Amino acid sequence: MTAPVNAELGQVSELFMLLASIAYVVALVFFVLDLVKSSPTIGSLEARLAGEQAASARALAGVGSRGAGSTPVAARTSSVADSMDYGSGPRRRTARIAVSLTVLAAVIHGAAVITRGVAAHRVPWGNMYEFCTTGAFLVAAIFLITLTRKDLRFVGSFVVGLVVIMLCAATVGFPTPVARLIPALQSYWLIVHVSIAVASSALFTITFSMSVLQLLQTSREAKLSAGKADPARFLRLVPSALSLENLSYRLNAIAFVGWTFTLMAGAIWAEQAWGRYWGWDTKEVWTFVIWTVYAGYLHARATRGWTGTRAAWLSIVGYLCIVFNFTIVNIYFSGLHSYSGV
Amino acid sequence: MTIHGSHARTDAKGKGTVKQDAPQDTRERAGAQGATSDVVLPSLGFFGTLRWAWTQLTSMRTALFLLLLLAVAAVPGSLFPQRPANPAVVTRYLQDNPDTGPVLDWFQLFDVYSSVWFSAIYLLLFISLIGCVVPRAIAHFKAVRFKPPRTPKRLSRLPVYGTLEVPAHAAREAGLTPASAAEEAAAVLRKRGYRVDVRDAGTDRPSVGAERGLAKELGNLVFHTSLIGVLVSVAVGGLFGYNGQKVVVEGESFVNTLIGYDTFNPGSNFSDDQLEPYSLRLDSFDVRFDREQESHYGQPLDFTANVTTQDGPGEDETQQVLKVNAPLTIGGTNVYLVGNGYAPVVTVRDGEGNIAQQGPVVSVPSDGLYTSLMVIKAPDAKPDQLGFVGFFLPTAFVDEQGVSFSRDPDPFNPQLNLNSYYGDLGLDDGTPENVYVLDTENLTELNSRNSDDGGIVLGVGQTFDLPEGKGSITFDGLKRYVALDIHHDPGEAGALVFSTLALLGLSASLFIGRRRLWVRTGEHPDGRLMVEYGLLARGEDNRLPAEGQAVEKLLADRWLVPSGTAGENGQQEVGASTAAGAGQSHHNSKDNS
Numbered sequence A: 001m002t003a004p005v006n007a008e009l010g011q012v013s014e015l016f017m018l019l020a021s022i023a024y025v026v027a028l029v030f031f032v033l034d035l036v037k038s039s040p041t042i043g044s045l046e047a048r049l050a051g052e053q054a055a056s057a058r059a060l061a062g063v064g065s066r067g068a069g070s071t072p073v074a075a076r077t078s079s080v081a082d083s084m085d086y087g088s089g090p091r092r093r094t095a096r097i098a099v100s101l102t103v104l105a106a107v108i109h110g111a112a113v114i115t116r117g118v119a120a121h122r123v124p125w126g127n128m129y130e131f132c133t134t135g136a137f138l139v140a141a142i143f144l145i146t147l148t149r150k151d152l153r154f155v156g157s158f159v160v161g162l163v164v165i166m167l168c169a170a171t172v173g174f175p176t177p178v179a180r181l182i183p184a185l186q187s188y189w190l191i192v193h194v195s196i197a198v199a200s201s202a203l204f205t206i207t208f209s210m211s212v213l214q215l216l217q218t219s220r221e222a223k224l225s226a227g228k229a230d231p232a233r234f235l236r237l238v239p240s241a242l243s244l245e246n247l248s249y250r251l252n253a254i255a256f257v258g259w260t261f262t263l264m265a266g267a268i269w270a271e272q273a274w275g276r277y278w279g280w281d282t283k284e285v286w287t288f289v290i291w292t293v294y295a296g297y298l299h300a301r302a303t304r305g306w307t308g309t310r311a312a313w314l315s316i317v318g319y320l321c322i323v324f325n326f327t328i329v330n331i332y333f334s335g336l337h338s339y340s341g342v
Numbered sequence B: 001m002t003i004h005g006s007h008a009r010t011d012a013k014g015k016g017t018v019k020q021d022a023p024q025d026t027r028e029r030a031g032a033q034g035a036t037s038d039v040v041l042p043s044l045g046f047f048g049t050l051r052w053a054w055t056q057l058t059s060m061r062t063a064l065f066l067l068l069l070l071a072v073a074a075v076p077g078s079l080f081p082q083r084p085a086n087p088a089v090v091t092r093y094l095q096d097n098p099d100t101g102p103v104l105d106w107f108q109l110f111d112v113y114s115s116v117w118f119s120a121i122y123l124l125l126f127i128s129l130i131g132c133v134v135p136r137a138i139a140h141f142k143a144v145r146f147k148p149p150r151t152p153k154r155l156s157r158l159p160v161y162g163t164l165e166v167p168a169h170a171a172r173e174a175g176l177t178p179a180s181a182a183e184e185a186a187a188v189l190r191k192r193g194y195r196v197d198v199r200d201a202g203t204d205r206p207s208v209g210a211e212r213g214l215a216k217e218l219g220n221l222v223f224h225t226s227l228i229g230v231l232v233s234v235a236v237g238g239l240f241g242y243n244g245q246k247v248v249v250e251g252e253s254f255v256n257t258l259i260g261y262d263t264f265n266p267g268s269n270f271s272d273d274q275l276e277p278y279s280l281r282l283d284s285f286d287v288r289f290d291r292e293q294e295s296h297y298g299q300p301l302d303f304t305a306n307v308t309t310q311d312g313p314g315e316d317e318t319q320q321v322l323k324v325n326a327p328l329t330i331g332g333t334n335v336y337l338v339g340n341g342y343a344p345v346v347t348v349r350d351g352e353g354n355i356a357q358q359g360p361v362v363s364v365p366s367d368g369l370y371t372s373l374m375v376i377k378a379p380d381a382k383p384d385q386l387g388f389v390g391f392f393l394p395t396a397f398v399d400e401q402g403v404s405f406s407r408d409p410d411p412f413n414p415q416l417n418l419n420s421y422y423g424d425l426g427l428d429d430g431t432p433e434n435v436y437v438l439d440t441e442n443l444t445e446l447n448s449r450n451s452d453d454g455g456i457v458l459g460v461g462q463t464f465d466l467p468e469g470k471g472s473i474t475f476d477g478l479k480r481y482v483a484l485d486i487h488h489d490p491g492e493a494g495a496l497v498f499s500t501l502a503l504l505g506l507s508a509s510l511f512i513g514r515r516r517l518w519v520r521t522g523e524h525p526d527g528r529l530m531v532e533y534g535l536l537a538r539g540e541d542n543r544l545p546a547e548g549q550a551v552e553k554l555l556a557d558r559w560l561v562p563s564g565t566a567g568e569n570g571q572q573e574v575g576a577s578t579a580a581g582a583g584q585s586h587h588n589s590k591d592n593s
C-alpha cells in the first residue's frame, strides 16, 4: 500500500464519469420517449392482440386445460407478455436505442470505476462518492444482464433514472478526490462486505422499481376490469401485476441472501476492527432493520392475504430504509461508521 | 410445446390448488392456520384457550407481524444515545433534557436492545419460531421417509406435462414393455437426483413417482433453527463474556487483572478467576500520515503498535504487532487497537518546590490534526492542589487573530496551551472522577488565556513558573499512547457457525426447486409404447418447464426417439400439435394459477 495515488488518472476517471452520466441522461430520454410513444402504436395493435388471445384461449379450452394465465382482459392490460421474454411484444425502436445507449453509458461508467480503482491502487468503494458511483454501475450492469434474459425495458426509465440520481448525488453531494484508505478501512472485508452490500442494493433498486410498477398496474387492472377507462396507457408496456410480483420476488430472494451475507461479513469485520461482532451501532441497527423488513417481505409472500399489494409495499418500505440508511444515517447520525468521507 | 412462454408459476392464489394435490404440505398448513384462526372463537375452556393462543402465536401471520414489529422497535435505538455504547452521552442527554429525558428513560429508550419491550418482541418471535419449526421438522422427517406421493389420475392437468411415444417396432426390438419402461424411467430419474418409486408395476399402466429438492424444506428448517442458535450464542456471550478498555502509553504495560483495566464490563455470570494474567507492553507506536496528496494531506495511512507480550508472570516474552483491523489473540481475549493520541510528559512542582506530579498525561484528540484536550491534576501539590486545563498542539501555529491551532497531526512543533487553577480538586471524597475533566467549581484561576499575562504556553523542555509562587510546570517530552479494547466472548464461535449455517440453509431454501414428477407408461393397441409425464413444483419455480424438457430429452435419448425440442419459442399451442406419427413427442407447460 505504498504506491502513491495517481491523481491524473483520477481526473480521467472523473471525466469518464461525466461522459457516462451524459449518456445515461440521453438513454433516459429515449426510455421515457418509448413509454410515451409506444402507447398509440400499441393502441393499434390492441385489437389484433385481443383477437389472438381470445383465439388461444379457445384453443386451450379445446384441450381441456385449466387456468390459461392471460384472459382477454390481459390483452388490454399488457403488451409485454407476462413471461417477459423478448419478441413477445411489438417492436420498439426507441427502446432499442435507449438500451444501446445504456450499454454505451455502462461501458464508459465501468471504465470510470476501474480507472478510479487503478488510480487509488485499491477497490473503488472506500467513501460515499465511490459507493454511489460503483453502486450505480452495478445497478446498470445488473439491469443489462437481466435484460439479456428478460424483457425488462419497461423499468428502463426507472432504473436509468435512479442511476442518474446516484451519479448526481455522488458528484454534487459527495465529491471526493482519489485517496488512499484510512486504517479503519484497510481490510479485505471492505472488498467483501461493501461489494456484496452494493450489489444487493442494486438488485433491491430494480425490484423497488418493479414493485412501484406492480402497484400502479394493480390499480389499473382493477379499473380496467371494472370497465373504466385506461388510467395510465403507458402501463401497457408493463407486464401484469402478478408477473411483476413473481419476478421481483425472485430478484428479492437473491438480494436478500446477499444482504444476509453483507450483515454477516459486516459483523465479522466489526469483530476484527472493534472487538465485537454486534454492538447496535446506528449503521448496524439500520442494516438489521432492512434485513428484517425483507425477511417480512419473504414471509408475506407465504402468508395468505399478504401477497400482492402488501408484499409490494414491504418491498418498497425495505428499499426506502436502504435509501435512508445510505443518506440520512451516513450523513446525520453519528456512529462508528462515520468515516464515509463526508 | 409451451403456452405463453416457458414460465410456470405457483403464486399464493395457486397454492390452494396445489394443496389439494399435496395435503401433507406443512408450509401450507402454517399459512392456512393464519387464515382459519380468524374464524375460531375461543369458547374453549382453559386448555382450549391455551391451544388457541398457541395456534395464534405460531401462525405465519403472527410471525410476520412480530418480524415487522421487531424492525420498527429497533429504530429508536438509532435515534437516542444508548447506554451500553455511550453512557456519557446518555448522562449528558439527561442533563440537557430534564423534562423529557426521564420519561424517555422510563420507556427504556436509552437501553432499547435490553428493554422489556424489545426483549418481549424477540422472545415471542423465537417462541413462535420454535412452535413453527418443530412440527415442520417432524413433518419433513416423515416426508423424507415416505415414498413420493401417489401418481395423480390425470397427469395432463399438471402445470408441466408432456408425452413421448416409442414406435411399435422399436419397442419390440428393444424388448420394451410398459413395466420395463417404467423401470428405466425410474433409473433415469434416480440418476438425476430424484427419489423414485415404481408403482402398479404388474398392471398395464405402471407409473413412477419421483421427487427431488427435499433439501429446500431442510434448508428452510436449518435456517430457522440456526437463528435460534445465533440467539443462544449471543446470550452465552452476554452471560460469560467480558470486555474492558485500557489506555497504554509507550513504555508502559497492561496486565489482564481487574485493576489493570480503566473500565471493565463483566457479563452477568462473570467471575474474576476467568481473567488470565497475561501482560502486554507498548514498546513503540508508529503512525504514518498521507504526505503526497494535497486533498488528503495529513490523513492517517497506518497505525502500528509494537508490543511485547507475556502469557503470564515469568513466561517468555514475545514481540508482536498490533494494528487496526488486526487484533492480537492472547489469554482467551482479543486485543484491539481502537484509538491513539499523544501523552505529553510533564513535571508539576508545588509551592514548596517538591515534585507533585510527573509523567506522561494522556490527551484526548478532538480532531484529525490531533488538537488534543489536556487535563493535568496534581492532588499531591502543597499547600494547594493544582489543576491545569488546555490543549496540546502537535504542530502549533498562531493565526492573525492570535489563536493557536494545530496544523499537522505529526509533532513538528509540539506545544502545551494551558490554564492553571489551585484549590480543592475534589478528589479526596472518594467519588469516582473522570480523569479527562477538571471540575473548576471549587478552584481559583491562577492564569488563563484570557487573563492579562496570558495562559501557559510551553514548548518541549520549557518550564513555566506559576503566579503567586504556587509552583511550576515543565513540558519534558512527548510520548504516544494507544487505546485498547480487550474482549472475551465465548459465544462468538457459535454465532459464526450458526449464522453461516443460516446463510447456507437460506440459500438452499430459496434457490433449490422442490419438484414432483410422475411418469406413466402404457401400450397402445397398435403396439406403440406410450409415455406421459407431468411435473409439479412446490412454491415458486420458473425452471419447471426447463426441467420437464430436460427429463424428456433424457428419456428420448435412452429410447432413441427424436426428442421433442419443441416448446421453446412459445408460439405453438397444445391444440395444434399432432400426436400422429411415430417418434413424436410433445410437451406443454402452463400456468396453474
Ligand code: HEM
Pocket (backbone or CB within 6 Å): A294, A295, A298, A299, A301, A302, B027, B030, B057, B058, B059, B060, B061, B063, B067, B125, B126, B128, B129, B130, B132, B133, B219, B220, B223, B224, B227, B505, B506, B509, B510, B539
Ligand atoms: C426470527 C424470526 C424469523 C426470521 C428472521 C425468518 C425469516 C425467514 C425467511 C428469510 C424466509 C424465506 C426463506 C426461506 O424460505 O427459507 C422464511 C420462510 C419461512 N418462514 Fe420464517 N422467519 C422467522 C420466523 C418464523 C416463524 C415464527 C415462522 C412460523 C410461524 C416462520 C415460518 C416460515 C415459513 C413457513 C417459511 C417458508 C415460506 C415459504 O413457503 O416460502 N418463520 N423465514
